[in-house]
Amino acid sequence: MAVTHAVIAxxxxxxxxxxxxxxxxxxxxxxxxxxxxxxxxSTIGAMFFPVSGWIEKRFPHRSITHSLLxxxxxxxxxxxxxxxxxxxxxxxxxxxxxLLACFSDTFTRQGVQLxxxxxxxxxxxxxxxxxxxxxxPSEYWVLVSATAALVLGIWLATSGGTFSKVGQGLGLRxxxxxxxxxxxxxxxxxxxxxxxxxxxxxxANGKYFIVAVDGSEFIIQNTKGIYKTGEQLITDRxxxxxxxxxxxxxxxxxxxxxxxxxxxxxxxxxxxxxxIFLDGTLAVDFPEEIKVQAxxxxxxxxxxxxxxxxLSWCPIDKAxxxxxxxxxxxxxxxxxxxxxxxx
Numbered sequence: 488m489a490v491t492h493a494v495i496a497x498x499x500x501x502x503x504x505x506x507x508x509x510x511x512x513x514x515x516x517x518x519x520x521x522x523x524x525x526x527x528x529s530t531i532g533a534m535f536f537p538v539s540g541w542i543e544k545r546f547p548h549r550s551i552t553h554s555l556l557x558x559x560x561x562x563x564x565x566x567x568x569x570x571x572x573x574x575x576x577x578x579x580x581x582x583x584x585x586l587l588a589c590f591s592d593t594f595t596r597q598g599v600q601l602x603x604x605x606x607x608x609x610x611x612x613x614x615x616x617x618x619x620x621x622x623x624p625s626e627y628w629v630l631v632s633a634t635a636a637l638v639l640g641i642w643l644a645t646s647g648g649t650f651s652k653v654g655q656g657l658g659l660r661x662x663x664x665x666x667x668x669x670x671x672x673x674x675x676x677x678x679x680x681x682x683x684x685x686x687x688x689x690x691a692n693g694k695y696f697i698v699a700v701d702g703s704e705f706i707i708q709n710t711k712g713i714y715k716t717g718e719q720l721i722t723d724r725x726x727x728x729x730x731x732x733x734x735x736x737x738x739x740x741x742x743x744x745x746x747x748x749x750x751x752x753x754x755x756x757x758x759x760x761x762x763i764f765l766d767g768t769l770a771v772d773f774p775e776e777i778k779v780q781a782x783x784x785x786x787x788x789x790x791x792x793x794x795x796x797x798l799s800w801c802p803i804d805k806a807x808x809x810x811x812x813x814x815x816x817x818x819x820x821x822x823x824x825x826x827x828x829x830x
Contacts, residue, residue, distance in 0.1 A: 489530050491626055492519040494633040495591050496584035501640025503583065504576065511580040518584025521561065522592070522599075525552040547600070549592060554603035558586045591629075595619045663705075666727035667697055675730035675828040678707050682722035684714075686784045691720050696828040697727065698764055698800050706800050709830050712785035713800065719786050736823045742769060747810035751803060754821065761825035763803040769796050769810075769817040777809050 496519035497512045504511060523529035525542045532539030542552065551557060562582035569578025592599045596619070598610035619625045667676045678695045695707035695714070704717045705725070714720040740750060747769070754763060771777070774791050781787065788801035789809050798806060798819065 489520060489523065491630045491633065492522075492588040492591060494630060494637055495519065496587045498633045498637035498640055499587040500580050500583050501637060501644055504580065505644050506580075507641040507644035508577070511577055514577065514580040515584030515587070518561065518581040518586075519588035521585050522549075522553045522557070522588050525550065549597060550600040550606075551603050553589045553592060553599035554601055555586075555589075556603055558582050558589065561585050594629075663725055663727035664700060664703065666729065667700060667705075670729045671697070672735050673732060675733045675824070677728050677730055677828075678705055678716075679726045679728055680707070680716075680720065680722055681724040682716075682720055684784055685719050685721050691722075694728075696762075696830045699766075699822065706786065712782060713788055713802070715786045719784060730828065733828065734825050736825075738821045738823070740765075740819045740821050742815040742817055742819075744814055744816050747771075747813050747815040748807065751807055751810065755803060758823050758825060760827060761823050762827045763824075764800045764822045765798045765803060765806050765819045766800050766822070767798055767817060767819035768792075769798070769815040769819065770794055771796055771810070771813040771815050773813060776812070779809065 493516040496515040500512060500515035501507060506512070520529075520531040523531055524535060524539050525546055526532050526548050527536055527539045527543055529539070532543075546552075559582075562579075565578045565581040566575060569575045572578075589599055589601060593601065593609045593611040595610075598608040600606060601609035619629060663678065670676050676697045678697050680691060680693060680695055682691050683689060684691050691714075693709060695709045698706040698708050698713065700706070701715065704715055706713060706715050707720070708714075716722050716725065740754065742750060771794065774794050774796060777789075777791050777796060779789050779791060786799065788799050788805060790797045790799070795817075796809065796813075796815075800822070
């Protein structure tokens with residue numbers, strides 16, 4: 488049952504840890520083979536014959552190596568190494584794979600001495616005719632089911648995780664945040680919104696590109712402009728979906744009484760076919776000359792405050808128009824998303 492154990496362990500680990508990481512799944516597969524170190528007839532027993540031969544002479548098959556005691560010993564060593572390397576979650580995969588393999592063997596005719604050194608045999612199915620026999624059709628059905636579970640686990644993990652997927656189905660805001668945080672560095676992430684505009688309660692249902700998050704709220708964009716949920720756009724339901732691959736870079740841009748247009752133009756030249764958003768406050772020489780075409784229905788991406796100009800995730804094309812002929816002092820956070828998202 489080596490292959491069946493491996494698939495069961497990988498599937499269970501993927502679902503329990505919410506991972507598709509090949510390294511974690513590989514450790515789980517390795518852990519699933521360790522119980523069979525107690526026999527020289529197994530694949531791993533043949534590979535480590537001196538060890539398996541020593542165990543085989545001293546303990547019955549499916550006893551000490553198939554026990555919770557063995558799982559605890561493996562966990563102690565694995566978690567210590569994980570702690571030293573600073574990656575406990577990866578270290579958990581090895582003992583988890585061992586435990587899942589031992590548990591799956593309780594469905595076989597012989598069962599296992601799960602509570603060794605207590606010699607009682609743990610068997611999950613009371614009817615002997617319903618128990619799994621190695622190499623029988625029942626084992627192949629288990630293998631097929633475990634493979635399907637593994638595919639499901641990997642799909643859930645790459646879609647934000649089991650809990651995130653359930654939360655998405657329920658429309659929970661926290662689940663959308665999880666999807667955004669996990670996927671925005673490498674993909675476009677969109678908000679699928681059901682709601683209304685705050686200004687006139689007209690429908691705002693649709694798909695928006697997520698520019699940024701502000702606490703538990705989203706800064707989102709479509710062809711009509713930028714909105715902030717909870718302010719310009721009141722949502723009844725919001726879920727996040729992952730789009731095409733994209734690279735997001737966060738950097739800073741400092742102005743030391745320098746011409747704003749020159750720096751912004753260079754930024755565009757350095758990032759062709761990218762969406763660029765600016766966030767921060769600049770002191771300018773002639774704030775009274777900045778003409779802001781305010782739209783009360785959308786998020787205020789540019790605000791003049793005394794001698795300062797506040798940019799709030801402002802698209803760079805709007806910043807270029809506002810800061811023309813201005814010398815600026817201050818630092819902006821720059822978000823570059825390449826390629827441009829569909830909005």
